[in-house]
Amino acid sequence: MIIHLVAGGPTNLLPHLQAYDGEDVCWVGVDRGVLALLDAGIMPKRAFGDFDSIDEQELQQLKNKLPHIDIWPAEKDQTDTDIALDWALEQKATKIRLFGVTGGRLDHLFGNVQLLFKGKDGQIELIDRQNVVTLYRSGEHTVKNEGNYSYISFIPMTPIRALTLRGFKYPLNAHDIPLGSTLCVSNELIHHFGTFSFTEGILMMIRSKDEK
Structure with missing residues (x-):
């Protein structure tokens, strides 16, 4: 349901x-x-x-x-x-x-x-x-390219350990993200889907689009 x-x-x-x-x-x-x-x-x-x-x-x-x-x-x-x-x-x-x-x-x-x-x-x-906001805990997660929401941002809600982004315009490989970082704001998918994974922490994902 x-x-x-x-x-x-x-x-x-x-x-x-x-x-x-x-x-x-x-x-x-x-x-x-x-x-x-x-x-x-x-x-x-x-x-x-x-x-x-x-x-x-x-x-x-x-x-x-x-x-x-x-x-x-x-x-x-x-x-x-x-x-x-x-x-x-x-x-x-x-x-x-x-x-x-x-x-x-x-x-x-x-x-x-x-x-x-x-x-x-x-x-x-x-x-x-303009936005869809979700939270994720450590592990590997898949995100689909849904067209309308062009921008994908990742905001650390706690310090993040070893964030890896694949299938994104701006990839990362096992990068630590401290609280207060804006490194992962306004990224984009370049394929039909992408993955993000991290070994420790809680991450907010915001999918956004510009107002027409």
Whole structure:
């Protein structure tokens, strides 16, 4: 099963959500993200949040429309997106995509990036109009050339030992990457697929495209 979580970030940064729909997809709204889903013509199967960003009339309409809505107190130890993600992980989803989690407040953005640590390699994706962000632990991983996302960057979340890039415009061979390095920003694939491997650390991969 694939679970898509749509949070309440700026809607102008959302990709076309219908393009990610499918029979094996479960849509979940997070706080104001429920409204973004309904505006896109998608009925979420569940909704989570304190819903402090919508008024009482909107909340009552959601209660009448949605099959499952979990309302949490505004004062709690997790963000709404974190709560929804924990539920998605409990469902043993093979892929979890987070939408509406970029833009606006930087504390929300960095908090949402931290949520990627909860998943297995590449299991959780953070997606907006121009970017797909995933995390990987040590080992060898394959990345396909998907055309739209021309640029691939690797950001060290911890010191990285022996990073090797094959099939890339700028290859590397067993190169150590310290925290704070920008060496692996804005690379590109030169074949249908490439590989990246490292022996120690946690690496963020960001696939990006320019705004047209």
